[in-house]
Each structure stands twice: as structure tokens, then as C-alpha cells.
Amino acid sequence: MKFGVQYQLNVVRPLDREQWDERDELKIFQEALEQIEFADKLGFDYVWFTEHHFLEEYSCSSAPEVFLGAVSQRTKNIRLSHGIVHMPPKQNHPARVAERIATLDLVSNGRVEFGTGEGATITETDGFGTVRAEKKEAWEEATRECLRMMTMTPYPGYQGIHFSMPERNVIPKPLQKPHPPVWVAASRLETVMVGARLGMGALGVGFESPEEARERVSRYYELIRNCRPIGKAINPALAAGGNLMMARTNEEAIARGLRGAQYFGFALAFTNGEVHHGRDHVHREFVKRFGPEGAERPNVVEKEPEDETQRTLFRAGRRGNFIGSPEFVRENLRRFEEAHIDIVNFFYQMHERKHEHIMETLELFAKEVMPEFKERHHLHQKWREQQLDGVKHEINSSI
Amino acid sequence: MLTPADIHDPKFRVALEAADKALDEGDYATAARTCAETYLMVLQQHPELVPEPAGQPGRATGGSFASYLASPRPVWPRTGGINIVVDQDRRPGLAFDKERFSFSEAAGYYEFLIGELWRLQQQEAERK
Numbered sequence: 124m125k126f127g128v129q130y131q132l133n134v135v136r137p138l139d140r141e142q143w144d145e146r147d148e149l150k151i152f153q154e155a156l157e158q159i160e161f162a163d164k165l166g167f168d169y170v171w172f173t174e175h176h177f178l179e180e181y182s183c184s185s186a187p188e189v190f191l192g193a194v195s196q197r198t199k200n201i202r203l204s205h206g207i208v209h210m211p212p213k214q215n216h217p218a219r220v221a222e223r224i225a226t227l228d229l230v231s232n233g234r235v236e237f238g239t240g241e242g243a244t245i246t247e248t249d250g251f252g253t254v255r256a257e258k259k260e261a262w263e264e265a266t267r268e269c270l271r272m273m274t275m276t277p278y279p280g281y282q283g284i285h286f287s288m289p290e291r292n293v294i295p296k297p298l299q300k301p302h303p304p305v306w307v308a309a310s311r312l313e314t315v316m317v318g319a320r321l322g323m324g325a326l327g328v329g330f331e332s333p334e335e336a337r338e339r340v341s342r343y344y345e346l347i348r349n350c351r352p353i354g355k356a357i358n359p360a361l362a363a364g365g366n367l368m369m370a371r372t373n374e375e376a377i378a379r380g381l382r383g384a385q386y387f388g389f390a391l392a393f394t395n396g397e398v399h400h401g402r403d404h405v406h407r408e409f410v411k412r413f414g415p416e417g418a419e420r421p422n423v424v425e426k427e428p429e430d431e432t433q434r435t436l437f438r439a440g441r442r443g444n445f446i447g448s449p450e451f452v453r454e455n456l457r458r459f460e461e462a463h464i465d466i467v468n469f470f471y472q473m474h475e476r477k478h479e480h481i482m483e484t485l486e487l488f489a490k491e492v493m494p495e496f497k498e499r500h501h502l503h504q505k506w507r508e509q510q511l512d513g514v515k516h517e518i519n520s521s522i
Numbered sequence: 523m524l525t526p527a528d529i530h531d532p533k534f535r536v537a538l539e540a541a542d543k544a545l546d547e548g549d550y551a552t553a554a555r556t557c558a559e560t561y562l563m564v565l566q567q568h569p570e571l572v573p574e575p576a577g578q579p580g581r582a583t584g585g586s587f588a589s590y591l592a593s594p595r596p597v598w599p600r601t602g603g604i605n606i607v608v609d610q611d612r613r614p615g616l617a618f619d620k621e622r623f624s625f626s627e628a629a630g631y632y633e634f635l636i637g638e639l640w641r642l643q644q645q646e647a648e649r650k
Contacts (some may be wrong), residue, residue, distance in 0.1 A: 284622075466602050
């Protein structure tokens with residue numbers, strides 16, 4: 124099993140001000156660069172950057188290709204991963220995506236993971252004029268054509284539903300051939316399976332439990348064996364995710380990390396509701412709901428919803444599997460390993476979590492949790508070989 | 523591997539087979555429509571799964587994300603162009619935002635449907 128770190132670049136408004144100070148975003152961005160450089164040295168395998176637009180106090184990661192470009196020059200081995208690129212052409216023209224992916228692949232010596240998605244919130248899709256009922260279709264069309272642009276000389280052109288373009292040679296081409304490993308963001312089970320049918324890795328963003336992950340794995344590998352690839356190579360891979368904060372004891376980790384998780388879940392739900400751009404103060408709304416730091420938790424619904432999307436939001440604000448001591452985190456990761464998940468990705472930068480706590484978490488994880496999983500990864504790779512035995516499609520996967 | 527043959531109820535099995543065939547043949551509109559109409563039958567058989575009445579036409583579960591969050595039941599995928607709508611008497615129906623469907627939309631509906639039918643079948647078996 125491999126491990127990644129994941130960033131939204133969450134920048135809360137200070138409680139005593141209506142807007143951010145000019146240095147608030149700078150601090151988070153520079154600390155993130157330092158954290159990722161450290162994660163690379165410690166042996167984390169992936170860094171994922173989301174793409175979000177206009178989601179104030181949830182994510183400032185509106186230009187992940189720029190950030191990953193900076194990361195490429197401060198790291199040596201960590202895979203530079205889009206989690207994800209918004210593919211509807213009104214948000215990102217597929218030719219521009221192909222150019223940026225290839226350029227990042229070249230400046231990083233072939234370390235890109237090409238994660239794709241539709242874009243989730245109405246705030247974002249409406250902001251660019253993408254019609255909600257068509258965004259999945261737009262994602263599929265744009266991703267397919269983008270991958271063709273990376274592999275064809277010249278690209279013959281296309282007359283499509285969501286974009287058209289004449290014949291052109293889209294350059295540069297990526298270093299990884301035929302193209303970088305391709306993924307789809309998948310918070311729901313059916314999207315994981317659509318990914319399998321298209322030969323794509325499924326980037327889990329739904330805080331699935333190990334038991335839910337196990338359920339996905341078997342059907343995913345059954346489907347990908349008979350897939351109709353969206354690109355020229357398939358990427359059989361399943362990633363799960365969770366909120367990470369570690370300390371020597373569970374109590375200390377919860378004290379350092381739970382409030383950030385509560386804020387994360389709150390802000391995620393907030394961004395999906397009615398927003399007042401430039402005028403909401405999400406941080407103050409959070410404090411109204413959850414009380415000031417150290418307050419008793421309010422009376423909130425404890426029963427998990429059955430629907431997966433609702434469950435994602437429910438779980439986003441909880442302690443989950445990875446806020447705790449090394450023993451706690453290790454035990455839960457073993458369950459994901461038994462379920463044959465390929466990658467577990469961790470969020471940790473959110474709310475007012477301290478940079479030094481994040482750095483301590485990364486170090487504690489790398490020294491006391493990661494090693495046993497790295498040692499056993501070859502067993503997982505043997506298991507994967509058995510699942511993929513006889514698959515006729517070319518495989519390009521970093522697992 | 524989960525296939526239509528694993529679903530015992532013949533009307534649902536036949537519908538899944540038809541949707542699966544349509545997917546294979548590239549007729550994504552038929553596949554999507556078949557899945558939606560079949561899910562409507564599921565809701566009629568399992569009224570406990572029916573979402574709360576919509577506040578706006580064409581919107582599933584109450585019209586707002588907050589009410590969507592409040593519904594405890596598995597919810598039909600919200601993107602893809604077909605919506606489950608519920609009148610004030612909690613009778614479910616379908617609202618189509620479009621007539622054209624892509625592979626990923628139709629396959630998404632198919633995977634949701636077969637997963638739900640399997641889950642309900644397992645629950646029924648556990649009750650017996």
C-alpha cells in the first residue's frame with residue numbers, strides 16, 4: 124500500500140476580521156510547500172492537489188498546475204498528482220489541459236498523475252457556465268479527447284458536443300508514455316465502477332471505511348478486466364482518503380486535530396449550499412454552530428446517512444480512522460491494506476491546525492507507521508498481478 | 523462479478539439485462555432510461571426509499587442541498603440528467619433534463635441500480 128498527502132489549501136477568515144489579511148494566503152501556501160518538501164524526503168509517494176474555484180474558506184487551490192509546478196522543483200520522488208482537474212471544457216479547454224499535464228511531466232521528470240473530474244459544486248460549475256445536467260458527459264468527452272491530444276501527432280481535430288477544434292499538433296507531449304496514469308474522482312460507488320469500465324484509477328474522496336473499500340475492490344477489478352479504455356493505457360488503482368493528525372497519544376491527536384476535521388466537514392457542506400460571494404464568514408458560522416475552541420460539542424445527528432454523498436459529508440467532520448496515536452492509525456491502515464486498497468491519501472491542512480503539528484504528524488507517520496506497509500507492498504503488487512493476469516490492455520500505473 | 527443473473531426478481535433481472543445490452547450496443551439513452559424506469563419500480567416496491575417531496579420541480583429531495591443532506595435514504599445520482607421527483611403525496615416520478623446520454627452517465631445509473639437491487643436483496647435474505 125502506498126501513501127499520499129492531499130491539499131485543498133484551506134484558508135479561513137480570521138474571526139476578528141471581515142476579510143483575509145494579505146499574508147493569510149501567503150502563509151498557507153508557503154507552509155504547504157515546506158510540508159510537501161518534507162513529505163517527499165520522508166518517503167510519501169504522492170501529493171494530490173484539488174482544483175476548486177470560488178469556494179471561500181474551503182479551498183484556495185484554484186491553480187493546482189501552478190502549485191504543482193513549484194512543487195516539482197522542490198521535490199525529487201513524490202508523484203505530482205491532480206486530484207482533480209475540472210475537465211468540462213468551459214472550465215478547462217482539453218488542449219490546455221494536455222499542454223499543462225505534458226509540461227508538468229517534463230519539468231518533473233515524469234512524475235505526473237492525471238486525475239480528472241466533473242467539478243462538484245454549483246458555485247463552481249455555474250461560475251463558468253457549465254450546465255449541471257451535462258457536466259458528466261462533458262467530463263467524459265473532454266478527458267477522452269485530451270488523452271488523444273497527448274498521444275496523436277497530429278491530433279486530427281474534433282467536432283463534439285461540448286467543444287470542437289481543428290487539426291493541430293498539441294505539444295509538448297508528456298514524458299510518460301503513452302500518457303500519465305489517468306484517474307477519476309469517485310466519492311460514490313457507481314463512479315468507482317464507471318472508472319473501472321473506462322480503465323481509470325478511482326480516486327476515492329468519500330472517506331470510505333475499510334469494509335466499504337473491500338466491497339469496491341473486488342467489483343472494480345472484475346470490471347476493469349473487461350474495460351473499454353478511455354485512453355491508450357489503463358490505470359488499475361483504487362485510492363481511499365482520510366483526515367490525518369497524529370501525536371504520541373490519542374488524546375493529544377484529537378486535541379490537535381478534531382476541530383479542524385469538524386471545520387472541514389462544516390465548510391464542505393457550506394460550499395454546497397446557498398453562498399454570498401465575498402460576504403459570508405464561514406469561520407464565524409462554524410463557531411456559532413460548534414462553539415468556540417474547547418467548547419462542548421453541540422447536539423448533532425450521530426446516525427450515519429445511508430446515501431454515500433451524504434455520508435461523505437457526515438464523515439468529513441468526524442475523527443475518522445487517522446486522528447490518533449501511531450497505534451490507532453496503524454491498526455486502521457492494516458484494515459485498508461487487507462482490503463487491497465492501493466493508496467491511502469491524507470488531508471491534514473485545514474482550519475487553524477498548526478504547521479508544526481502537521482510537520483510532527485508527517486514525521487511520526489513516516490517513522491512509526493509507514494515502514495511496515497512499504498515492506499509488505501511487494502505482496503500487494505503480487506496480488507495485483509493475479510487480478511490483472513490476462514488483461515490485454517497496456518497498463519500504465521505507478522502502484 | 524455482480525451481473526443481472528444475480529438478481530432474483532425476474533422483472534428487475536430482465537430490466538437489468540436490457541440496460542446492460544443497451545450499454546454494450548452503445549445505446550446509452552435507452553440504457554439510462556431503462557435504469558431510471560426500473561428504479562422507479564424499486565421505489566414503488568420500497569416506499570421507505572422515496573425521498574422527501576421536492577420543493578422545486580425537477581429537483582430530487584426537497585430542492586436544496588440541506589434537505590438532500592437530511593434524507594437518510596440512498597439517493598439516485600444527482601448528476602446525469604434524470605431526476606427523481608416526488609409530489610406532495612410522496613409519489614415518485616421521473617424528470618428528464620435531457621434526452622441524450624453519455625456512456626458514463628448511463629453506466630453510472632446502471633451501477634447504482636444493480637448495487638441497490640443487490641443491497642435490497644441481501645437485506646431481504648437477512649430478514650428471512
